[in-house]
Amino acid sequence: MRRPAQLAERERVAGGLNAAFDRCGEVCKEYAKTFYLATQLMTPERRRAIWAIYVWCRRTDELVDGPNASHMSALALDRWESRLDDIFAGRPYDMLDAALSHTVATFPVDIQASTTNTMKSQEYSQYAPCVQPFRDMIEGMRLDLTKSRYRSFDELYLYCYYVAGTVGLMTVPVMGISPDSRANTETVYKGALALGLANQLTNILRDVGEDARRGRIYLPMDELEMAGLSEDDIFDGRVTDRWRCFMRDQITRARAFFRQAEEGASELNQESRWPVWASLLLYRQILDEIEANDYNNFTKRAYVPKAKKIVALPKAYYRSLMLPSSVRHCSSLTSS
Template sequence: MSSEVLDRWEQRLEDIFEGRPYDMLDAALTHTVFNFPLDIKPFRDMIEGMRMDTQKCRYHNFQELYLYCYYVAGTVGLMSVPIMGIAPDSRISTQSTYDSALYLGIGNQLTSILRDVGEDAMRGRVYLPQDELAQFGLCDNDVFSRKVTDQWRAFMKKQIKRARFYFNVAEEGASQLDKASRWPVWSSLLIYRNILDAIEDNDYDNLTKRAYVKRAKKLLMLPLAYTRSLSTHNLMSQ
């Protein structure tokens, strides 16, 4: 996507928040903006993430990768909270709920990155912290060779542990959303968490295999997600 297209998107975004939609799709978002307390910043930041993706395909460290994950996925969580609503009897602060939504987006994006390592490598992209690859004696060529080694498995264990951390800290906020909104959020959290399990089940081979959760397993997780959604208590995973 060209920078000119993204510039036009950003201008249309400004117009939407000013009540000047360009077409019917813009009008739908304008209607949402005027009916919910949405902030324009996450929308701007998502466009910035798209710009980043046109210019950058390597990330020196996790700080850089975190920023990318915030731009392309954490922003979705921040956009969603005003629409989903927060429970009137929420046990945590509004800011904590927004933080949890952000962390769920980060966890989802990190999981997507780990799931898609092989596919991204075929496009010449490596969305992994370069310094952490080096800590395990790895580099881009090891990713491109698509060979699963003990060093790769050890590296992947660290990356999966980090993604799970973000899912764990997201749980508190998921249980404090408006009751009608909790079930889909919990479903997303549990399904993405299971993608990490699938990578482990594939012996950490995300270079030649794409981890996924089978449809039957997804359906079986829905009752668990519903049960979690009924409680306003923090159910931090062990």
């Protein structure tokens, strides 16, 4: 009698998990259409895991950037972090938490200290606990509660790591590293970090006007001053030659992070490379659209037209077929 009862319980749990992952997919499809498109190129197990991570990140972001953000407090973030501990301990509060709890148990994050120490000054043991990138994202939300200006790029970099670089670290275990890769794990994690940073910098450059209307400036204040610009130029939405020059420099920096991200993307599992390359190429095109808008990111929102998205997919697929960079290098040496 026990075995049928145990089987029924396993089926009940599996059914609940399936419903939880399906709901994560629905949320992803509704709020991140381009990202959702990229996840369709993944295997079902990896796709569902990425959805679960996305939904947790979105819910975390909405604590300080959603409709109830004005009522949010540091205490609420403390409670959210405590709930995160429960997720990692296998005690999910709701179905969406359950999806993430299953994901982090199936794909645990394992980050070398030398990787994380390049992101922030906090000291880690030999391996950072798998929960650390999730905790760091919550720390980024705490920054948003108290900080609306960034004096230098070093400060902005730390913020970008907290709110987006962490996402790259969360997803590497899901994507997996190619068995043909001879790169070390740190290289792959750094590439994933770079992609998260590049995406966030792109978001910042796309949303300058929107952020300004909320009283926020996510740009290095010292670099604005060096360019002969002030906060009033941002709030007034002045597209001047000085602004264009400043924006060109910011876009160049973002593209450099995308180039660094390419190194990590080429080392991933074959079945994960296509969606990652698709995401990279599609997001990088937002920078092209900012340029096409004559750097007017105050009143025009840069977006990638559907036709360009369609064209990018076969390009991404071609890049995904290439061997990991380290293997290509070794192959070229062998054949020469």
